[in-house]
Amino acid sequence: MVQRTRFDDSECPVARSVDAIGDWWSLLIVRDAFDDCRRFGDFQRSLGVAKNILTARLRTLVAQGILETAPAADGSAYREYVLTGKGRALFPVIVALRQWGEQHFFEPGEPHSELIDRRRGQPLRALEIRATDGHIVGPDDTFVEKAPSPGDSTG
Template sequence: MKRTSLGDVECPVARALDEIGDWWSLLIIRDAFDGIRRFTEFQKSLGISKGILTARLKHLVSIDVLETAPISDEGGYQEYVLTRKGRDLFLVTVSLRQWAEDHCFGKAERHSILTEKASGKRVPRLSLQGRDGKELDASMTFVRKAVDLDAPRKVGARRAAQR
């Protein structure tokens, strides 16, 4: 089955998935946040074939999520380091982690826990806040489509009222 590119659509979620939406890429990024930098470390952590890992690393470098850097103590070898664009995926991985903690594990089932280095305490839940500091949920937001951006602001107010 041929994959359809979403790189030209106006939806930011679709474009993000087009770049980093496959599970191997997200797991590579997760491991990079955990300090893994070398090809063999990624392969050992993920249990992934060399061919798939090579392709995913090459893609993540090509879209500037990872960059290669020489390993100072080992001649021609290189390591993979998150770029700013890659580090900006941290909230995405934390949000996905917290969603999975809520919906993919049984109550008594053990799983890894994200903790703060300084205190050793669990990282608090992420939440979306409005301009007034109050927590927002999906019913309190709407997506203003790109075709509506040139229209008067009444469009957004009318859609919010229709919810």
């Protein structure tokens, strides 16, 4: 069996984030959790994923602190999966993927689902990346700087 490469000790936040999420099934589970999907059967119906794959992904998301199990809201004996604060913090990631997909994988006028602001009833604006002073930045405006290792001195 091939062992999965782990990135949980990488210096790169993107690599650590991908390591925590695991794969695309996990992102779709998180997407569905934002859409109020809470029970195993609901996730399975929505995604059409095999039970063993769904079980493994849900366990990983719980182990990573992205989802937690809770008693069923209806008082039944079932357990439900609920986004934690860490999981809810994935909202901008899901929105960014959605907007990227809308822009690059649909023809103009082709119907697709939309994310709507509940209060205003309007679609969301495109996400913007801004510097600390508020100006919009793109990939050519940024660079990655390696953080100093503990014990490094610049003295």
